[in-house]
Amino acid sequence: MDTQTSHITQAERLSPALVLLLAMGAGAAVANSYYNQALLGHLTADFDLRAGFAVAVPVLTQLGNAVGVLFLAPLGDRIERKSLILVTIGALAVALIGAAVAPGFIWLAVASLAVGLGATVAQQIVPLAVHLAAPAERGRVLGTVTGGILIGILLARAVGGLISDTWGWSVVFWFAAALMIVIGAALAIWLPRVPPTTTLSYPRLIGSLWGLIRSHRILRRAVAVQFLIFAAFIGFWSTLALLLAEPVYGLGGAAVGLLALVGVAGALAAPMAGAMSDRYGAGPIVSIGACLVLIAFLVFWLWQASLVGLVVGILVLDLAVQSSQVANQARIYALDPTARSRLNTVFMATMLAGGAFGAGIGGAAYVYWGWSGVCAFGVLSAALAFLLSHRS
Numbered sequence: 001m002d003t004q005t006s007h008i009t010q011a012e013r014l015s016p017a018l019v020l021l022l023a024m025g026a027g028a029a030v031a032n033s034y035y036n037q038a039l040l041g042h043l044t045a046d047f048d049l050r051a052g053f054a055v056a057v058p059v060l061t062q063l064g065n066a067v068g069v070l071f072l073a074p075l076g077d078r079i080e081r082k083s084l085i086l087v088t089i090g091a092l093a094v095a096l097i098g099a100a101v102a103p104g105f106i107w108l109a110v111a112s113l114a115v116g117l118g119a120t121v122a123q124q125i126v127p128l129a130v131h132l133a134a135p136a137e138r139g140r141v142l143g144t145v146t147g148g149i150l151i152g153i154l155l156a157r158a159v160g161g162l163i164s165d166t167w168g169w170s171v172v173f174w175f176a177a178a179l180m181i182v183i184g185a186a187l188a189i190w191l192p193r194v195p196p197t198t199t200l201s202y203p204r205l206i207g208s209l210w211g212l213i214r215s216h217r218i219l220r221r222a223v224a225v226q227f228l229i230f231a232a233f234i235g236f237w238s239t240l241a242l243l244l245a246e247p248v249y250g251l252g253g254a255a256v257g258l259l260a261l262v263g264v265a266g267a268l269a270a271p272m273a274g275a276m277s278d279r280y281g282a283g284p285i286v287s288i289g290a291c292l293v294l295i296a297f298l299v300f301w302l303w304q305a306s307l308v309g310l311v312v313g314i315l316v317l318d319l320a321v322q323s324s325q326v327a328n329q330a331r332i333y334a335l336d337p338t339a340r341s342r343l344n345t346v347f348m349a350t351m352l353a354g355g356a357f358g359a360g361i362g363g364a365a366y367v368y369w370g371w372s373g374v375c376a377f378g379v380l381s382a383a384l385a386f387l388l389s390h391r392s
Contacts, residue, residue, distance in 0.1 A: 014132040018190055019141055022129045023148030025089075025183045029122040030149050032092065032115050032180070033061050034156035035172050042169040047105040056105075057112045064116020069348050071206065073123040076341030078205050081128050081194040082187070085121055089184040092118025093177045100173035122149055123348055127340040130333045131194060136278055138333065143274025143326045150322060154263050197338040209342055216335050221388060222328040223347055225286060227354035228385035229293055232378040233321045234355040235362025236300070239374050242366055248305050262311055263318035273323035274330065282331035283389070289324030290386035292316050297378035304371050324385075325351075 036043075036057045043054040075084055095114035102108035126145055133141040163172045200208060213219060240259070244251040277285045296317035303309025332343045358381070365373035 014129070014134075014141070018132075019129065019144050021183075021186055021190060022125050023145045025148075025187060026122040026125040026145050027148035027150075027152030028176075028179050028183050029089070029092065029119050029125070029152070031152035031156035031159070032096065032119040032176050033065055034153055035160035035176060036061060036112060038157045038161035039164050039169045039172060042164050043105070043108070046169065047108075049105065053105075056109050060109050060113040061116035061119075064113045064118075065120055066116075066349070066352060068117040068120030069123055069345055069352065072117065073120055073345045073348070074205050074209065074342045075202075076124045076127055076344075077198045077339055078196050078200060078202070080196060081124065081131075082191045083193075085124050085128070085191070086184055086188055088118055088121040088124065089180055089187070092121060093180045093184070096173045096177035096180065100170045100177065102170075122152075123344055124341065126329070127333065127344045128194060130329075131337070131340055132192070139274035139277035139282075139326065139330045140271055141274070142330055142333070143271035143277075143322075146274075146322065146326050146329070147268060147271060150318075151264060154260050158261065197340075205342070208339070209346055212336070212339060212342055212346060216332075219332050219335060219343065219346060222286075222332050223350040225290065225385045225389045226325060226328050226347065226351050227357070228381045228388070229290060229321055229324050230351045230354040231358030231361070232293055232297065232381040232385075233317065233358065235358035235365070235374060235377055235381070236297075236317065238359040239362050239366045239371075243304070243371050243374075249307070259310065259314055262314045265315055265318065273319075274326045276323075277327040277330045282327040285327035286324050286331075286389040287386060289320045289322075289327065290382055290389050292320030292323070294379055294382035294386065296320060297375045297382060300378070301372060301375035304375070324389075 040054040040057070043049065043057060047054075072088070092115065095111055095118050099108055099111035099115060102111055126142070126149075129141050129145045130138050159175075160172050163175055198205070213223075237260075243249065244255050249255075273285060273289075296313045299309055299313035299316065303313075329344070329347060332347055333340050335343060358377075361377055362374050365377045369376070
């Protein structure tokens with residue numbers, strides 16, 4: 001069977017139902033990194049912690065994410081993908097159960113690190129979906145799966161808060177474990193087996209990440225643009241609670257969660273952005289996304305005392321970030337079909353680094369210059385991203 005026929009056979013197996021299952025699986029997996037952000041008050045009380053100590057749980061979870069993206073996600077090119085995904089989901093379910101039964105805070109902290117590692121199975125699902133998709137549909141499929149991830153992130157805090165307030169924090173982890181077991185069972189039934197695309201040893205596999213960066217100018221440009229866009233995005237969300245606490249609003253953390261749900265509209269628009277990328281090419285969509293980020297921060301700046309202005313700006317910002325991410329990922333996945341997991345690793349690791357940078361700079365900007373400083377940082381990052389994308 002020739003390569004084209006083999007690819008068509010795989011594409012035929014990527015039915016709309018399977019695309020939806022992959023989107024749900026990716027969203028459910030990534031949500032495990034965000035449930036605990038709504039539990040900190042309960043953890044502080046139940047484990048009798050000093051103020052602020054409970055933050056070690058989300059910090060260790062995010063640390064696990066970073067390690068998993070760098071050292072586990074590339075294995076998708078080396079190991080049969082279905083088996084890798086199912087084993088990782090199994091390990092994630094065990095880690096979640098370990099968190100649910102934690103007899104002490106140290107146990108919970110260690111389990112949280114393991115949860116973060118396992119949650120990166122989402123970054124195994126994304127390149128698999130692209131690999132299975134027909135070339136003309138990769139953008140749409142990528143947009144659907146990426147949209148599932150964003151919905152998972154947005155809903156995780158709300159679900160975690162609701163369950164923990166009603167039944168206790170441990171039930172959140174039991175719920176998450178049960179959900180991952182159901183998702184894993186469904187993937188075991190319907191996911192096709194996909195052979196590895198390389199025979200590189202693990203050390204050479206990890207070492208090849210730098211080789212990909214050196215070899216592909218488009219990859220370097222894509223990760224630089226997404227670094228800047230995601231830095232602006234996280235700079236906004238990491239300081240929004242400070243703005244809402246000011247007298248002009250006088251709102252608490254619950255308002256941040258409600259505003260985050262506005263971003264679901266951006267997630268629902270991700271498949272449309274992917275389809276446009278298939279039709280018009282990734283470059284114009286990335287440039288439009290960067291331009292929309294700039295417009296969103298101008299809205300935040302000019303109408304910073306208006307709740308309506310915040311809502312409008314959030315809608316534009318989430319749509320822009322999703323569009324640019326989907327288009328950039330579609331662009332880099334086309335560079336080397338045998339290295340999609342590693343290309344995704346480079347992209348996601350750089351994007352997460354941009355988020356950390358944005359949180360730090362955004363926080364500092366707020367301390368010294370208030371909300372206008374945060375908006376100025378967002379405008380500058382978006383303008384640089386637009387210039388880079390326009391040249392690519």
